[in-house]
Amino acid sequence: MNAALDNQMNGILEYVKERRAIDFSSYREGTIRRRIAARLAKAGMPDCESYLGYLKENPKEIDALIEALTIKLSYFFRDPLVFEALRHFVIPSLVDIGKEETIRIWCAGCARGEEPYSVAILMKDFFCGEGVCRNVFILATDIDRDALRDAASGIYKADALNEVKKGWLDEYFTKEGDNYRLKESIRSMVAFAYHDITAGASPAEGVFSDYHLIFCRNTLIYFERDMQEKVLQSLYESLLDGGYLALGEAESLSGSLAEAFREIIPGTKIFRKGGSRS
Ligand SMILES: C[S@@+](CC[C@H](N)C(=O)[O-])C[C@H]1O[C@@H](n2cnc3c(N)ncnc32)[C@H](O)[C@@H]1O
Secondary structure: OOOOOOHHHHHHHHHHHHHHOOOOOOEOHHHHHHHHHHHHHHHOOOOHHHHHHHHHHOHHHHHHHHHHHOOOOOOOOOOHHHHHHHHHHHHHHHHOOOOOOOEEEEEEOOOOOHHHHHHHHHHHHHHHHHOOOOOEEEEEEEOOHHHHHHHHHOEEEHHHOOOOOHHHHHHHEEEEOOEEEEOHHHHOOEEEEEOOOOOOOOOOOOOOOOEEEEEEOOOHHHEOHHHHHHHHHHHHHHEEEEEEEEEOOOOOOOHHHHHHEEEOOOOOOEEEEOOOOO
């Protein structure tokens, strides 16, 4: 339950949680209000109570509401300067780790795959340029199952690709009508899976542990501050010492977590684990 929302709005969120096991109660009040209001207007419902009734009678509306609440704006190489910093400072240091070690990367809140595939292209390009060969594991997770399905198909409209360098577009994509399909050599580098980052601490062992690099960009921004901190703490635990955390432009670390990381280049929002905190 989100204390800042009235009972009727909480009732809508409760119903979504009951039907789809997604808990939006720790999402920002303003975002929830705006998104529910937009669905109400679209469905032609005068108030939240009527909308809840409508939701119960129209199961497809639950998916439309989840679609509205999980904002999936993304595109390849979003914030190009961040990718430049990754290319020149982060990836070379990852490649320096033991040759037998798999480089582990996790994109939490991956939308339709634009971000993890950008990272895969960057890694592939680096390896080709430097003539090195390394095992790379890229896990990409989200709570929107439709987005994960789209991601796995690797098909994109041209406007998601504006920041892709021409050479990479030619090398890694095939044009299909108005769309572009990502080649298998890049698609096969990314494993997509459903995971809710608000659902509690990630296990200290297993698939959510020992990462060299974690992206969690433009996702925390939709959560209330308490939840942001909880998620950041859990990402901290999923990172190896010396690992990197990339946040979105409007996201930040605070309190003891700000001391536990240092930003590698001011303004990039790429932080390296290894401060005073144990
Ligand atoms: C704005 S997109 C960001 C995509 C990409 N990281 C980027 O920066 O371009 C936010 C993504 O977070 C996902 N998301 C929202 N809440 C989530 C949660 N609790 N667990 C995992 N993913 C979540 C949404 O479905 C959406 O795909």
